[in-house]
Amino acid sequence: MNTYAPEEVERKWQRIWEEKGSFHVEADPKRPKYYVLEMFPYPSGRIHMGHVRNYSIGDVVARFKRMEGYNVLHPMGWDAFGMPAENAAIKHGVHPAAWTFENIDTMRVQLKRLGYSYDWRRELATCHPGYYVHEQKFFLDFLKRGLAYRKKSPQNWCETCHTVLANEQVIEGCCWRCDNKVVQKDLEQWFLRITAYADELLDDLKKLEGGWPERVLTMQRNWIGKSVGAQIDFPLERPTASGVTSITVFSTRQDTVFGATFMSLAAEHPLVAELIADSPEKDTVLAFAAKVRDMDRIVRTAEDMEKEGVFTGAYCINPVTGARMPIHVANFVLMGYGTGAVMAVPAHDQRDFEYAKKYGLPMKVVITPKDETLDVASLTEAYTDPGVLVDSGEFTGMDNEAAKERIADFLEAKDMGRRSVNYRLRDWNVSRQRYWGAPIPVIYCPKCGVVPVPESDLPVLLPREVKTRPDGRSPLPETPDFVNTTCPVCGEAARRETDTFDTFFESSWYFARYASARQTDRPFDPEEVGYWLPVDQYIGGIEHAILHLLYSRFFVKALRDDGYVAFDEPFTNLLTQGMVIKDGSKMSKSKGNVVDPDVMIKRYGADTVRLFALFAAPPEKDLDWSDTGIDGAARFLSRLWRLVRDELSGMLTAALPCEAFSDADLTALPPVFKELRRREHLLAHKAGSDIRERFQFNTAIAAAMETVNFLFANVEALRREPKGARVVSSAVATVLTVLSPMAPHICEELWEAMGHADSLAGRPWPAHDPKALLTDEVEVVIQVNGKLRGKIDVARDAARDDVERLALSEPNVARHLTGKTIRKVVVIPGKLVNVVAG
Ligand code: ANZ
């Protein structure tokens, strides 16, 4: 008895791979490399099905590329800083470090139990000083060349998490972590000047076309948000007390400047206070501005938001028409974008249109469709399409796109404005008021100001001995041993920075660290990084489409300019896998539809869990978890086991996949052997291209299943011919080899049972013989009483009896024959079967 006991088999092979170091790799310039990486996990406690799916996909790619002859780097590590550790510390009274490392230990065991082919020697945890010391050094480099700077500005602040949040971490006005309302707070923070790379980040998206999903490229493009236009100066009717004489706007529609009839300022615009200083509307404006300031950015820019504002009492002048324009404060104008001032063109901008209607402000049409007129009184919405300029001085009659250029020239010549490019992208605020992160390596000296920690003093260690605060506030400011230090410049008493880095800092460069993960004196060994990087295939969730990927792209460019690396883009190809859903929604604790991988592994074994995760859907699509589905995967592996260990066991030899046979050998055997061989080679060919070209693991698995079914269906006939043993063994060897990236343990075990002494983990992908794919089949059509009822493929030299039998059992033909008596069957070989029935 040879029943399939997955746990035993899997532990055995995991031990063998580990002992042999099967997945350890070294750089080898003589061999082509392939770097496949899955987004590293946050050590939250246990792995979930989303991880299993992500890492199973990555493991197939890694194993497959090894089989194709590549030197494959496939590492794993831990994104180990972050807030859940602190929250757990508060809740359970454990130190964040203890919590994190315990989780890492648990999850590492879980990943090993799944048999993933990682080079575990390169494992890294970002909370390790040996890791973050290098990013503290990067920060010092960035400071030196002005890429890191400190600035006071209004920031998204979460009262519950006691920290600032990047704009990307604010979801519909709420904190991405705790879902509480985010407020605006003025704070001094450290920023990375990602905007210095805005153009390159945008332009280099072209290099990623074809390698990255189109929608991710679009999201990145929109996030960077490049707008080309002009700044235009509008003289104030009266200069302010401090001597300001004009308001500058940023507009992408300088072609409409002749239609600007009023001015809209952001509530935070520095001029507002001055403009209203002696105005009777002062209090109304102040109250309105205070209300707007607390509104969220996203809400303020939503199209359907009610447009509101107040008149400041002041006026400016349209520089090209001389018109007097009332200056308003409006809720849809943002201070962080452009100049925080907008020339309002109500006839051609929908927001301005709604605003003007509401407050009875003047409108002027300056663009009309070709050969048509537009009348202000009859406008029901802004006219925003292209057209021809009217009422626009010397530009009247011009096409509006051409007018953009001409008016920009005109403004520059008259010194009324200048061409200008604006980005939606903001500099990256990397300061977090949290404990469980990498300390920002600067010191504040009362005499010398902001002083970088000298390189020789790195790392600035995050102290372990701290008193966790029940309210979640960072204990660092109240840890005297940490805070109190001396100034590296003057030696006087000074204070350490107590903010830590945003955890996206760590995840922006970890992929390069794997190349030389144990290098202590520097972040990267240039030769190792030069060989392995960039990542050839990156795999992870679409939720990281903007943040993590943009920051990583930025880091690579910044590190390149600091001489650390010599490539421009970190990830050549990107695969974003779909979610794992159950009963129609994403698996989550709150929905109560979570399937625990451990439970499934216990019940079915790792190979079944892997196989199901790969078989149930193509990688980009959502995967619907179903009990019948995983049962099916388990049944298939048991069948495979029975086929090799029972049904065919007597005749299998240690044949290689796709062995070569002479025509004479094959023709001496019954036709089923030739057909088996055709299917074997087709499997190697189809599964290979499915994985290589499209990551279609599901169809590759389906092809293997069909071959297994064919073997089962013909077991009797195959066993009857001992002379065909080698052909059968070759086919089984191919099935095992093809399935081995997906279900590696059972394939290794059965491979060994065939008599092989080597491990499948080191074997190449089977090389099919194109000639073996040629079929000697012809299509035969079947008629019932003269009507076409079906088609079958049969061997060209099939016997008349066989053709008749196959024709009558064709499902549609059989249906048309039910209840009828067959009177006559005419077989025209290689062409037609006609059944006469009544
Ligand atoms: C006049 C105008 C006329 C505009 C028109 C549009 C249409 P994008 O493409 O997003 O860059 N704008 C500029 N700064 C703003 C701010 N701080 N808050 C809100 N809106 C602002 O859009 C640029 C356009 O958005 C600018 O062009 C400006 O309105 C507005 F028929 O100027 B426009």
Ligand code: ZN
């Ligand atoms: Zn000092």
